[in-house]
Amino acid sequence: MAIQGQTTIPKTAAQYVVEQLAAWGCQRIYGVAGDATLYLMDVIARQDRVQYVGCRLETTAALMASAEAKLTGQLAVCTATSGPGIAGLLNGLGDAWQDKARVLAITGQVERKKIGTGTKQEIDQQLLIQPLAIHSTLVADARPLPVQLNRAMRRAYSRGGVAHLSIPKEVWMEPVNAPLYPLFPEQLLPQPVQGQLDGALRLLNGSSRPIILAGRGVKGAEPNLLAVAEKLNAPIMTTLPARSSVPNDHPLFVGGLGQAGSEIASDLLKEADCCLVLGATWWPSDYVPEGIPIVQLDIDPAAIGETVPVAAPVVGEMRVVLPRLIEGILCKEKVEWSRQVQSLKQQWTARIEQETAVDVVPIPPQRVIAALSRCVHPDAVITLDVGDHVLWFNRIFQASRQEILVSGRWRTLGFGLPAAMAAQLAHPERQVVALVGDGGFGNTLVDLATAVVYQLPLTIVVMNNGSFAMEQNRMVQAGLSTLGTQLSNPDFVKMAEAFGAEGYRVEEPSQLEPALTAALASNRVSLVDVVCDDPIVPHTKI
Structure with a gap:
């Protein structure tokens, strides 16, 4: 909710949007100027808290926002005009949608009196963007804009994905007399259910040939990832975005999984008797065996079991769950498994050296x-x-x-x-x-x-x-x-x-x-x- 009792000075809708974005820490807006966003451009030009990055292609603007959100984990913003402007954003917004990057797209729309008339550059923007957005709203009046903008930002931030507002051309200059909403509060890290942890530990401690697949969800918990692997004596495969989550010269690193990875990762997975999947949903069916018991840890319950059946699901944040796994893992030498891993890794290293x-x-x-x-x-x-x-x-x-x-x-x-x-x-x-x-x-x-x-x-x-x-x-x-x-x-x-x-x-x-x-x-x-x-x-x- 807005701050109670906060005094406000009337401002235009365009001014309110820029100030609200700045209050949430937005540093840049990527976009291409167009007829339905010119009032917004003027407001951005008259302040210095939020930088406007003018692109040649709307696709570039949306891809830049998606990439910034992936890199920083924060909300990133892009803008374009109506019709071909929002159409140009779609390819880049598709990237944010699929990779659950926190992106807010703000598009201009034709005047309210022309919506539905077939005028130039007019299209039903909510229908157009529907497959790619977790939230999309037409701002038909400036008065509800503060609530609509706040809802869009919070949904993009909390759920991960694209939120969208379309704002008719004349609404930008309408007055807004409302306080700014405070920055989305830090969420409490979800605590795993003890029964889930117990089930995961039973499988991990009962395995003699464990292996780990790490995805981008391990970001920020890399030391814990290494500690789990070393205690389990388990080789580590990674998805491409998580490639640097473990130093590639580490004895337990065996490359990526799939065609873009290493053959030894697939070979070891076929020999493994348990796979611990950490913050990843990548599971290329052509390169993985059927029936291997999987322990999957993810902060998003919807991601667990999304691509493959899971024997032991654990919902929680890596920095919370991994230390508890480390405490419960029983150290075993796994001598034969270690020898097999190191032998295959030496062969793979020699092969790559020959290729290069x-x-x-x-x-x-x-x-x-x-x-x-x-x-x-x-x-x-x-x-x-x-x-x-x-x-x-x-x-x-x-x-x-x-x-x-x-x-x-x-x-x-x-x-x-x-x-x-x-x-x-x-x-x-x-x-x-x-x-x-x-x-x-x-x-x-x-x-x-x-x-x-x-x-x-x-x-x-x-x-x-x-x-x-x-x-x-x-x-x-x-x-x-x-x-x-x-x-x-x-x-x-x-x-x-x-x-x-x-x-x-x-x-x-x-x-x-x-x-x-x-x-x-x-x-x-x-x-x-x-x-x-x-x-x-x-x-x-x-």
């Missing part, structure tokens, strides 16, 4: 990823677009403390650059790298201009193989025509320079690390165009 040592032209993608792994800062933020390069990254990259941002379930082309821009704005002190394919980069490359305008010293590494390699290789494997997968690319270096960025061309393996080092050290937007091969990732199928 190949010195040919065009440059193998494994070689590119290995060079990036050596050059990038341990505390960097790495954003990945969508394509075969993501599979090679998860197979090859050796993470330490890097934050990895992906379009997890929506998997939209063009995610890499917007996510990198959002990351650099949220963490200007950190090194930020966007690893993109030439196909995905083309979807949002016009916003390279945005990165230059805001002087964001990020590095874009383009895996340039002249194709939509993932689709091409799947078609090849299935004996299909590769129609539609070939790309005619511009000179990316000249293009970057035309935008006002630095450009580096890499055609030989020996040029890789010098170019990466120079780009990463630059204080400007830099692009490294790597001419690379497009080999088929192991286990590729249509």
